[in-house]
Amino acid sequence: MNKELSKHLLSLSRKESNSRKRIRLLAVSFFYAGENRTNIAKRLNIARASVNKWVTNYLAEGIAGLDNKVIRGRPSRLSPKQQEQLSQYIKDSVASREGGRLTGEDITSYILSEFQVQYHPDHIYRLLKKLGFSWITSRSKHPKHSQEAQAAFKKFQLETILHTPGHLPLERIDVWFQDEARFGQQNPTTHIWAPTGSRPRVVKQQQFEYGYLFGAICPANGKTEALISPFVNKDAMMQHLRQISNATEAGRHAVVIIDGAGWHTYDTAAELKNVTLVKLPPYSPELNPIEQVWSWLRQHCLSNRVFAGYEEIVDEVSKAWNHFISVPERLKKMCNREWIKLT
Template sequence: MHTADDFKQLAKQTSNGQLRTRYLALYHFKNGETRTQIATYLGVARGSVNTWVSNYLAHGLEGLQSKPSPGRPCQLSVSQREQIAHFIKENAVKKEGGRLIAQDVRQYISDTFQIDYQLRNVYRIMDALGFSWITSRSKHPKQSQQTQDTFKKFPLETILHTPGHLPLDRVDVWFQDEARFGQQNQTSRIWAAKGSRPRVVKQQQFDYGYVFGAVCPSNGNTQALISPLVNKEVMKQHLKLISEATEPGRHAVVVMDGAGWHTIDTASPFTNVSLLKLPPYSPELNPMEQVWQWLRQRCLSNRVFRGYEEIVEQVSRAWNTFIADVERVKNLCWREWIKLVN
């Protein structure tokens, strides 16, 4: 049996207010207080104290636990809920545009099962079915999933784009891309008082610069340069940096999109660099997109730049902040399908 001190300690340890009151009732009971006195001390009904004491004497500590309320039974059967889940999956993204909202689900339930729910109950049903209101990712209308899946058979593609005398364990995979940063900068969310909508400055001028960035996820190496324009000559300069960063006896396969300055001849001056193009309309396969997003959200949003020189300074500082943590670079940019050897 438990002592008064046991119940005092249990009351201190629990974060459940109702259970704490029951433990304190048993604490006073063990100290010889009458049930009327206990009810007065705790500000509860004497009948409640009687119930708690009786339950403890009959079932021990388990008798003091709250029993789960069965609640009101759901009007929808299991098969009906499965049908609703199928409807949501099939209609979440509409081919003609727009999106499925809770009111659509409410109307579907009403039309199909003749059951009328309030919207708050529709939200509960959708939550119970495993759905939540989340941000979607964009894709180009011409994107081909089959082409992307074929591209991810990466070791075969890599073999076809590297010198025949090099084994795959001596090949470094790089991801490369460009992004524009400048005075037409984006605004982002900030912490502010609830109910307010603070204003942040957004410039109307048009100075900007381009960042040529590249990351090797396997070792965390990075290379970048900033230019006021994009063309094949700047691309060659960037590939030169990648070539110089590649250790002797190794080869760099640089994965990039199909931009007009990403031509095969830009890599011809470098014997240790080959280019591999991403499938059309597939920017999500390039983790550099996440790098640009990281830079904008963490370092460069809601900013004002006096001109090109300050853009270069701030973007350089943001890039150096990102690459300062090698593990962050690896974790953000690694893709399992670029693994060349087991």
């Protein structure tokens, strides 16, 4: 019997945050206080064998003997080499230009054919998580896109120097992303919360009225400019660029990144002394983060909706845009890209 040691262990148990280790400390504390192991087991509502084990571990290893043991689980049914091969197979599928996607069933079949190991479908997803894979939303790319052209475009500092007035230092240049999206009565349907097992129906209109949202964002300072038009043409584009020009502070210059749409011509900015247009490489919409803004607007505000006509489309698209830009940090986080930093 060692009352001082018992008090010390009791004090440690009161400070211990892990409930399992706290019980072990209490059991050993009671043991050194002079209680027999049967009474300790009854008092703590545990098995007497557990008390024996904990006392033995403490005598052999001290406090460390009462720590939680690492639960390693069953070893993987695939060897490290097989896991590496499976990971490469999945990565190759992601990078394939043929499109499509792997399902759990596809991966189960591959493992069986390559390694003669049968996995239950429920266990495949645990294996994928262990290998570092997640079920995540993909981003689109055009089948004809050129990785070399995109890599060259991302040397954006040189691209900017070549296109903007030579007397301007880079720290006085604001980079904007610009694009247009069509919103109207044939909006897509998206996921909704509904009772498990149900097949909910949502209204999808068949009419054909649309409005076009011209949007521009500057991730560095959080500024935005938008214009809603019943059509897309050079006149509407020039009006939108004038908005960007007016939003650019005196002494600064706006570099506006645009795609290759037919109304995106360099002459639309000819009259604007503080705006320069820079075109994306062909087939490279993924380089323009405003594409993610359109997805956000559709997903959060404009899908599964019914619009009476053009006027209501304008109202609701305006509300959706204002809702998005009401949180500047969201805009900056979603649209910022490392390669547009000029200084």
